[in-house]
Amino acid sequence: xxxxxxxxxxxxxxxxxxxxxxxxxxxxxxxxxxxxxxxxxxxxxxxxxxxxxxxxxxxxxxxxxxxxxxxxxxxxxxxxxxxxxxxxxxxxxxxxxxxxxxxxxxxxxxxxxxxxxxxxxxxxxxxxxxxxxxxxxxxxxxxxxxxxxxxxxxxxxxxxxxxxxxxxxxxxxxxxxxxxxxxxxxxxxxxxxxxxxxxxxxxxxxxxxxxxxxxxxxxxxx
Amino acid sequence: xxxxxxxxxxxxxxxxxxxxxxxxxxxxxxxxxxxxxxxxxxxxxxxxxxxxxxxxxxxxxxxxxxxxxxxxxxxxxxxx
Numbered sequence: 447x448x449x450x451x452x453x454x455x456x457x458x459x460x461x462x463x464x465x466x467x468x469x470x471x472x473x474x475x476x477x478x479x480x481x482x483x484x485x486x487x488x489x490x491x492x493x494x495x496x497x498x499x500x501x502x503x504x505x506x507x508x509x510x511x512x513x514x515x516x517x518x519x520x521x522x523x524x525x526x527x528x529x530x531x532x533x534x535x536x537x538x539x540x541x542x543x544x545x546x547x548x549x550x551x552x553x554x555x556x557x558x559x560x561x562x563x564x565x566x567x568x569x570x571x572x573x574x575x576x577x578x579x580x581x582x583x584x585x586x587x588x589x590x591x592x593x594x595x596x597x598x599x600x601x602x603x604x605x606x607x608x609x610x611x612x613x614x615x616x617x618x619x620x621x622x623x624x625x626x627x628x629x630x631x632x633x634x635x636x637x638x639x640x641x642x643x644x645x646x647x648x649x650x651x652x653x654x655x656x657x658x659x660x661x662x663x664x665x666x667x668x
Numbered sequence: 669x670x671x672x673x674x675x676x677x678x679x680x681x682x683x684x685x686x687x688x689x690x691x692x693x694x695x696x697x698x699x700x701x702x703x704x705x706x707x708x709x710x711x712x713x714x715x716x717x718x719x720x721x722x723x724x725x726x727x728x729x730x731x732x733x734x735x736x737x738x739x740x741x742x743x744x745x746x747x748x
Contacts, residue, residue: 503733503734504736507733507736511732511733539738540736545738546738547736547738547739549677549681549682549684549739550684550685551684552682552684553684554684554685554688592682592684594681594682594739595738621682621684
């Protein structure tokens, strides 16, 4: 599986993502600057966590207007996989590659800890190596992860099996509607999630629950 | 021409910051304060003399960048 990580000014999980990708796939990820207008020939594009453009205006709003996003949209349009983690998820909603929006955490606090998640959907290139209903623990680190969308959109996401990760009951760290932690687009090739799977691929870093996501992608895209 | 754009959350979208401001005002003794909603004001200098053109440009700016219309609404005020 060939992969690329987009680097925006103030991305800060780009190297975590690249390290996880290299460790899992055995080949280095291409690092792509936001002002580039083309992506290398890759199977997966990762929009990493961070605070692109200092979160000015709205989280992900400025990044969604950067040159590379046009190439990311074209890649998604061709069926290429896109994974947006944390700020990357915010960029995906601001770019309208995913529905809804991520607003300020309900309790206004920046939350930085591991959360319990449930894998709600395994029919995707991102989660096929997980079991349906599997409990996993991923870290979160965000101030604006409160997923909102209108009722119709939420019903549709659930009805079409596009809610991939949910915060376990009682462990919703941000007030997200229906405990939503991660969603797919209609074509199921774009996933956005607030928790960080790339931070749990090595036991030295406190967990390995994220490995199955990369194993899923490798199996689906190689 | 000068423009002022107000960007606020749509009705029904939770506004945690507005809520916190409301609580703080109550805490300061302003007991009459009920619901508080907050938003942004963006002032823009525009090199455009045609008000109609300015308005349609500003609308495009709001739709494209200044507001996230999934959750926010906007109002445009023009001053000559």
